[in-house]
Amino acid sequence: xxxxxxxxxxxxxxxxxxxxxxxxxxxxxxxxxxxxxxxxxxxxxxxxxxxxxxxxxxxxxxxxxxxxxxxxxxxxxxxxx
Amino acid sequence: xxxxxxxxxxxxxxxxxxxxxxxxxxxxxxxxxxxxxxxxxxxxxxxxxxxxxxxxxxxxxxxxxxxxxxxxxxxxxxxxxxxxxxxxxxxxxxxxxxxxxxxxxxxxxxxxxxxxxxxxxxxxxxxxxxxxxxxxxxxxxxxxxxxxxxxxxxxxxxxxxxxxxxxxxxxxxxxxxxxxxxxxxxxxxxxxxxxxxxxxxxxxxxxxxxxxxxxxxxxxxxxxxxxxxxxxxxxxxxxxxxxxxxxxxxxxxxxxxxxxxxxxxxxxxxxxxxxxxxxxxxxxxxxxxxxxxxxxxxxxxxxxxxxxxxxxxxxxxxxxxxxxxxxxxxxxxxxxxxxxxxxxxxxxxxxxxxxxxxxxxxxxxxxxxxxxxxxxxxxxxxxxxxxxxxxxxxxxxxxxxxxxxxxxxxxxxxxx
Numbered sequence: 001x002x003x004x005x006x007x008x009x010x011x012x013x014x015x016x017x018x019x020x021x022x023x024x025x026x027x028x029x030x031x032x033x034x035x036x037x038x039x040x041x042x043x044x045x046x047x048x049x050x051x052x053x054x055x056x057x058x059x060x061x062x063x064x065x066x067x068x069x070x071x072x073x074x075x076x077x078x079x080x081x
Numbered sequence: 082x083x084x085x086x087x088x089x090x091x092x093x094x095x096x097x098x099x100x101x102x103x104x105x106x107x108x109x110x111x112x113x114x115x116x117x118x119x120x121x122x123x124x125x126x127x128x129x130x131x132x133x134x135x136x137x138x139x140x141x142x143x144x145x146x147x148x149x150x151x152x153x154x155x156x157x158x159x160x161x162x163x164x165x166x167x168x169x170x171x172x173x174x175x176x177x178x179x180x181x182x183x184x185x186x187x188x189x190x191x192x193x194x195x196x197x198x199x200x201x202x203x204x205x206x207x208x209x210x211x212x213x214x215x216x217x218x219x220x221x222x223x224x225x226x227x228x229x230x231x232x233x234x235x236x237x238x239x240x241x242x243x244x245x246x247x248x249x250x251x252x253x254x255x256x257x258x259x260x261x262x263x264x265x266x267x268x269x270x271x272x273x274x275x276x277x278x279x280x281x282x283x284x285x286x287x288x289x290x291x292x293x294x295x296x297x298x299x300x301x302x303x304x305x306x307x308x309x310x311x312x313x314x315x316x317x318x319x320x321x322x323x324x325x326x327x328x329x330x331x332x333x334x335x336x337x338x339x340x341x342x343x344x345x346x347x348x349x350x351x352x353x354x355x356x357x358x359x360x361x362x363x364x365x366x367x368x369x370x371x372x373x374x375x376x377x378x379x380x381x382x383x384x385x386x387x388x389x390x391x392x393x394x395x396x397x398x399x400x401x402x403x404x405x406x407x408x409x410x411x412x413x414x415x416x417x418x419x420x421x422x423x424x425x426x427x428x429x430x431x432x433x434x435x436x437x438x439x440x441x442x443x444x445x446x447x448x449x450x451x452x453x454x455x456x457x458x459x460x461x462x463x464x465x466x467x468x469x470x471x472x473x474x475x476x477x478x479x480x481x482x483x484x485x486x487x488x489x490x491x492x493x494x495x496x497x
């Protein structure tokens with residue numbers, strides 16, 4: 001799965017599962033500042049990513065995810081390592 | 082002694098199995114329309130009780146954004162929808178930095194709280210494990226969240242709290258809210274309650290306790306308070322909300338005043354976890370206390386909206402209680418149970434029924450007890466059987482009793 005596939009699937013999850021505003025989602029979008037995701041929402045985001053991509057994201061790795069692009073990168077790294 | 086601050090009702094709202102706003106609720110009450118039917122929320126096959134009075138034509142997405150719905154249980158939704166109606170009706174709106182907002186609060190009653198979310202989350206825990214449990218589960222479940230959410234939505238910065246006294250909860254909430262205004266801790270209180278407990282678990286458990294009607298083949302006739310053939314209550318759901326306001330404040334701003342809060346009485350049976358104390362002395366104490374608080378005599382009471390659940394025990398005991406509290410006047414006062422139409426809204430019942438009683442007084446028409454067909458010797462009062470009745474009443478009472486032995490009576494009067 002390449003970056004584009006991951007981005008596309010993540011976008012779908014963010015919209016359909018988390019109810020985020022599709023128009024505001026891009027790789028640079030910051031979850032907290034641009035997409036209005038609060039601390040509870042971050043946990044929901046991680047759970048949704050784990051379910052969608054079948055990966056495990058420990059808290060210490062989750063701390064580094066601030067933007068959609070960073071989330072895509074993390075999933076890409078995990079799927080290809 | 083300083084004169085007691087007076088409290089009036091300046092806004093009302095409901096979401097019920099027989100109407101999703103005040104006018105449709107009222108027209109159903111007047112038409113004697115039952116909200117009961119086969120349960121659709123889940124498959125009740127194999128359960129003793131397979132009927133309930135569900136809220137109809139309610140689409141959560143019409144009222145909340147999808148993101149919000151991940152965090153707001155149906156219980157809180159029902160309260161918030163009723164609360165929006167009541168706030169709009171009152172004409173009050175607060176801003177976060179208003180000084181007035183600090184003098185406004187919320188008091189919500191609930192029997193359970195977010196029961197749907199609780200059940201769902203426990204199922205996730207059991208089937209998928211602790212890492213799959215939602216971080217928003219607890220905020221959805223806790224019973225006070227409807228009050229918290231209402232305070233956030235309407236910028237109510239004063240006293241915000243919650244009462245959990247089973248089926249008397251929202252009557253307690255209204256009484257407690259009025260007391261808060263009376264003692265000067267707030268000028269406006271959004272008060273009421275809600276329940277959304279038509280779940281497989283609650284229907285199974287209430288069924289096991291033999292509290293529910295099993296007239297499964299005839300749901301609209303299953304809730305038959307005071308009738309000799311009653312065999313249990315029909316679960317309802319929904320919510321009701323009232324805006325209570327200090328009288329001078331309401332008058333000064335030219336608000337429409339529906340009623341004045343008259344009195345609040347409560348007592349405990351101290352007897353059994355689910356059964357009322359036989360003889361009705363407990364409930365009678367609450368009714369007497371409410372009349373004393375209102376400064377009225379039994380003969381002043383013009384209508385009683387009964388708790389009237391349609392269980393064998395409640396209806397006989399409540400009848401006895403009314404006789405103790407009102408003496409000979411008990412035989413003259415019209416008593417009806419709107420649960421015959423709405424089903425039992427549990428923690429939301431007190432608010433829905435206080436509103437029914439206020440509307441009856443305002444509009445001069447008493448809602449009937451439907452499905453009343455065969456007299457029970459133990460229930461020998463005037464239950465306004467089957468047809469609404471015109472009546473000019475100045476004082477109305479609403480009774481609510483809850484598992485645990487909680488008895489609450491509220492009294493309202495015409496605005497003067």
